[in-house]
Amino acid sequence: MTPLLTLRGVHKRFGGVHALDGAELTISEPGVVHVLIGQNGSGKSTMLGVLSGQLRVDAGELRLDGQPVRFTSPVAALRHGIAMVSQETAVAPDLTVAENVLLGRGLVRRWSGLSPAATRKRAQEVLARLELDYDPRQLVRDLRPDQRQMVEIARALSTDARILILDEPTSSLTDDEVEGLFGAIRQLKTQGVATVFVSHRLPELFAIGDEVTVLRDGRTVAQAPLAHFDPHSLVEAMVGEIAAREPRQPRGSRPSSRSGRDDAPPALRVRGLEVVGAVRGVDVEVGRGEIVGISGLVGAGRSELLEAIFGVRPLAAGTVELDGAAFAPSAPRDSIQRGLGFLPPDRKTEGLVLGMSVRGNVTMVQTLERARLRSPSSGAETRSAQAACDAMGVKTASLDAPVGSLSGGNQQKVALAKWLARGPRVLLLDEPTRGVDVAAKAEIHEQLRAVAADGVGLLVSSSENEELIELCDRILVMFRGRVVAALETENCSEPELVRLAGGHT
Amino acid sequence: MMVRILGGAWSATSRYRLVLLLVVAMFAAFAITQPEFATATNLKNLLADSSILWIVGMGMTFVLLTGGFDLSVGATSALTGIFVAKVLATGMPGGVALLLAVLFGALIGGLLNGFAVGRLGLSVFVVTLATMTALTGIVNLWAGTDSFLVTAPIVSQLGVDELLGLPTPIWVMAAVFVVALYVQSRTYFGRDVFAIGGSATAARLAGIRVPRTLMLVYAFVGACAALAGVIAVGRVGAATPTVDATLALQAIAAVLLGGTALTGGAGGVTGTAFGVLFIGILQNGLGLAGVSSDWQNVVTGVILVLAVMGDRLRFGGSLRSMLPGRRSLTGPAELS
Numbered sequence: 001m002t003p004l005l006t007l008r009g010v011h012k013r014f015g016g017v018h019a020l021d022g023a024e025l026t027i028s029e030p031g032v033v034h035v036l037i038g039q040n041g042s043g044k045s046t047m048l049g050v051l052s053g054q055l056r057v058d059a060g061e062l063r064l065d066g067q068p069v070r071f072t073s074p075v076a077a078l079r080h081g082i083a084m085v086s087q088e089t090a091v092a093p094d095l096t097v098a099e100n101v102l103l104g105r106g107l108v109r110r111w112s113g114l115s116p117a118a119t120r121k122r123a124q125e126v127l128a129r130l131e132l133d134y135d136p137r138q139l140v141r142d143l144r145p146d147q148r149q150m151v152e153i154a155r156a157l158s159t160d161a162r163i164l165i166l167d168e169p170t171s172s173l174t175d176d177e178v179e180g181l182f183g184a185i186r187q188l189k190t191q192g193v194a195t196v197f198v199s200h201r202l203p204e205l206f207a208i209g210d211e212v213t214v215l216r217d218g219r220t221v222a223q224a225p226l227a228h229f230d231p232h233s234l235v236e237a238m239v240g241e242i243a244a245r246e247p248r249q250p251r252g253s254r255p256s257s258r259s260g261r262d263d264a265p266p267a268l269r270v271r272g273l274e275v276v277g278a279v280r281g282v283d284v285e286v287g288r289g290e291i292v293g294i295s296g297l298v299g300a301g302r303s304e305l306l307e308a309i310f311g312v313r314p315l316a317a318g319t320v321e322l323d324g325a326a327f328a329p330s331a332p333r334d335s336i337q338r339g340l341g342f343l344p345p346d347r348k349t350e351g352l353v354l355g356m357s358v359r360g361n362v363t364m365v366q367t368l369e370r371a372r373l374r375s376p377s378s379g380a381e382t383r384s385a386q387a388a389c390d391a392m393g394v395k396t397a398s399l400d401a402p403v404g405s406l407s408g409g410n411q412q413k414v415a416l417a418k419w420l421a422r423g424p425r426v427l428l429l430d431e432p433t434r435g436v437d438v439a440a441k442a443e444i445h446e447q448l449r450a451v452a453a454d455g456v457g458l459l460v461s462s463s464e465n466e467e468l469i470e471l472c473d474r475i476l477v478m479f480r481g482r483v484v485a486a487l488e489t490e491n492c493s494e495p496e497l498v499r500l501a502g503g504h505t
Numbered sequence: 506m507m508v509r510i511l512g513g514a515w516s517a518t519s520r521y522r523l524v525l526l527l528v529v530a531m532f533a534a535f536a537i538t539q540p541e542f543a544t545a546t547n548l549k550n551l552l553a554d555s556s557i558l559w560i561v562g563m564g565m566t567f568v569l570l571t572g573g574f575d576l577s578v579g580a581t582s583a584l585t586g587i588f589v590a591k592v593l594a595t596g597m598p599g600g601v602a603l604l605l606a607v608l609f610g611a612l613i614g615g616l617l618n619g620f621a622v623g624r625l626g627l628s629v630f631v632v633t634l635a636t637m638t639a640l641t642g643i644v645n646l647w648a649g650t651d652s653f654l655v656t657a658p659i660v661s662q663l664g665v666d667e668l669l670g671l672p673t674p675i676w677v678m679a680a681v682f683v684v685a686l687y688v689q690s691r692t693y694f695g696r697d698v699f700a701i702g703g704s705a706t707a708a709r710l711a712g713i714r715v716p717r718t719l720m721l722v723y724a725f726v727g728a729c730a731a732l733a734g735v736i737a738v739g740r741v742g743a744a745t746p747t748v749d750a751t752l753a754l755q756a757i758a759a760v761l762l763g764g765t766a767l768t769g770g771a772g773g774v775t776g777t778a779f780g781v782l783f784i785g786i787l788q789n790g791l792g793l794a795g796v797s798s799d800w801q802n803v804v805t806g807v808i809l810v811l812a813v814m815g816d817r818l819r820f821g822g823s824l825r826s827m828l829p830g831r832r833s834l835t836g837p838a839e840l841s
Contacts, residue, residue, distance in 0.1 A: 332709055365712055
């Protein structure tokens, strides 16, 4: 029998990065739930972009019902019955449910203009396919996030989609809401609509999936009925056998660390920290000179935890201590003055001022308390900026070059140098090497170890488990706002982290 | 050595080069074609006539550097004119009245616009439009339809008298420029302004006091508008209850002509000086040539678009990249 859809030999490059390197994917028949998984950077998003017509491939073949097709735009994909619901909800909050469902093509037009009644009726038909009884006249603004997502799915269906792509649809849903979503997917199954389902949460995959494609480094490393896998073998396929069997060599024993200082209070102690809708009662301790990692899926609450400690996000409950002294996070400035530092995940908009010179960026935090109408002393400033840049190994033609003219790796080093110039007691790092090439990544890890060796406590959140294992002394795993496991790095492996982060214990 | 210094100065003009060249070209053209143009009297008049826009433009530059703008400067300026007339009428010494007037403008800017934009995080457009509207109303309520003849010496000293052979407004322009240039490029405050315009989030996460800095920036433009208002009273000899609603837009145009980015974080007061000169020379020269002053607006509009387009070209690389296209489909999407 001809499969519903096949992708073969797909190549896609972005600059020097080979996002897809001969990947393939086969959706066997209508009504099947096809699971697509892979670690960060494996090419999942690119694959979805190709399927939904958002990206054009460099090479490769797409067949639908055995016929070769070529999508030049998302609209072309829609015409062939492939609709995607992306991770961020894209609904118009001030329009009604009916209008959102039929947005773009399905609004019913009469000679007198749009007909609200007919529009409502048609929207209701679509919603009925998902067994939803939303009032079509309700404003989407008043819906819960999971209901908004359903509206988006309904919209995708309204185009008579045969293949529905759901990119991490469960990442912001509660258990009950996930059940509701699965109900809808099962409903579609009976109507012959195939679903491509992306999620990192293994229990969910096994609950809903029929067949699976596993991507690693832009290649398809496994495709089979899901029944051929168990959670363990699936994770092994994702991370690769070598990585799975040989636990990565953890970072060597450092002379500093926690030993011999057990009586001193930890550099950072967090108790029962809660952030509304994101973090639910988290305890963290970071010793002086210790590097503690936080693993977890996107939406597990890692970023929110760091932001709450730094005072960017309000704490609903919990206490924070720095070197044993109680501290109520309120604003970044206050946190900085008490010895905290925070490297945000997006250096381009949060970590750096790209149009400003390297010098201006590096000295920004260091000179916070100077009288604002004073002149920066160029000699002293050059020395300290140069020292911080040297310590981080920043390569720049001049301290006066705009940071935006540097490579990604060098930019990230400047973002770190900014904090080192001030010398914090605890440094919070969110995705410290995102979008940085391998060489720069290794250098940054090296520098971070040196910073820790000087007695600074580091709390590192990363979506790359490999990075955490290489860098950290201990790793906490978060799942849906809670710390579900705390592991010493020596006895933990990537597959174990992936399993724990996916809600498997 | 000389070449290197000149080369450095030349490359520092990159953000406002178009306007700089046009200023020089126009100056030469008018000097050749209009015999009265390049005379000392005319040039003094030209500069003194530009003083209001110049002074407001200096303050406006800081606001644009933070990524905002201020529509209320015309109203602030007019209100300060009434204010200073009333204060002087009580017999207050001229210097004190001037100081009070500038403070008055700073308070309006800082406490209304600065507070609403900086602390409350409201939209710059809405806030400054509201301030402009409300202050315009207050001007008319306060002054009725009467003009106040102001005879106190301070206003004529500031508006029309000469000092060391130059009209005082020119000295005031120079002083405001020097202060603005110093604050912009030689203080931590100036750096904060650029940081906020570059990325307010990055600035806040680095501990910079964003709301406070914004309040001070709006206070500064308010003070500049007030000073301009007093000079305007001096040049007319009376405080008139009319708000020049176009002053804010003209000032913003001069700042943009001078290469400051509307999104903030890049530019500076030197460019604004050339932007103001451009408008001033154009107006003066066309006036001498007997051409309708409306042409000045047409030309300014065209050059404004060219200046902003030039800015885009410098970053975008080619004209093609500015056109709406299918970039989004082929751009480097997030890899994961």
